[in-house]
Amino acid sequence: MPVIEFATFQASEALLANPDLALGALEILKNSQGFLGSWTGYDIDDKKTAHLVVTWDSLESHKKMQSGPSYPELAEKLRPTLGGPLTITHVEFDKDHTVAFDAPVTEILTTKLKDGKTKEELDAAIVELGAYFNATAKGIRQPQAHGAVLETPGTFNTIIGWDSLEAYTTTANAEATAPYVAKLFTVVDVKGAKIEFEKRV
Numbered sequence: 586m587p588v589i590e591f592a593t594f595q596a597s598e599a600l601l602a603n604p605d606l607a608l609g610a611l612e613i614l615k616n617s618q619g620f621l622g623s624w625t626g627y628d629i630d631d632k633k634t635a636h637l638v639v640t641w642d643s644l645e646s647h648k649k650m651q652s653g654p655s656y657p658e659l660a661e662k663l664r665p666t667l668g669g670p671l672t673i674t675h676v677e678f679d680k681d682h683t684v685a686f687d688a689p690v691t692e693i694l695t696t697k698l699k700d701g702k703t704k705e706e707l708d709a710a711i712v713e714l715g716a717y718f719n720a721t722a723k724g725i726r727q728p729q730a731h732g733a734v735l736e737t738p739g740t741f742n743t744i745i746g747w748d749s750l751e752a753y754t755t756t757a758n759a760e761a762t763a764p765y766v767a768k769l770f771t772v773v774d775v776k777g778a779k780i781e782f783e784k785r786v
Contacts, residue, residue: 595669619646688746724752
């Protein structure tokens with residue numbers, strides 16, 4: 586099963602002024618064994634948080650790349666793009682992740698189980714929320730995907746593709762959405778982001 590790498594950081598002023606600054610690093614990734622594709626984008630709300638998403642055929646392939654001869658060059662190419670610390674996590678999703686990342690707007694929900702809550706309770710809340718979205722939301726892409734963050738037990742990512750920011754906002758602000766979101770919040774702490782991704786290589 587493919588593993589999705591999420592690399593998140595504050596973009597440097599140089600990167601904001603010239604998005605092509607990242608192309609050298611992306612080219613190195615493209616030529617790495619096990620690389621299957623990548624997307625880059627910025628947080629819609631703050632416009633400064635950069636997101637790099639990389640699909641690897643396995644976690645082992647990414648680890649092999651990190652310990653290989655091309656990694657120092659990759660780090661050197663990335664350095665001028667960074668305006669702050671780089672956070673990297675990995676997720677194995679239960680459904681096709683490309684649907685969400687190829688959409689005009691991608692919503693990423695990072696959820697952490699509250700004390701005493703279980704993955705089964707989270708799964709049930711996600712299924713209910715997804716069924717509601719798919720039955721009522723205009724402009725949502727199917728399927729949505731869900732998976733555990735491999736580095737942090739009890740933490741999960743859910744990715745949802747939307748046709749537009751307006752489509753997301755209309756559903757998020759709908760009165761009928763509130764009970765489903767409230768149930769989710771009883772099980773997990775939630776951090777959300779909305780990103781406009783571009784498929785790079």
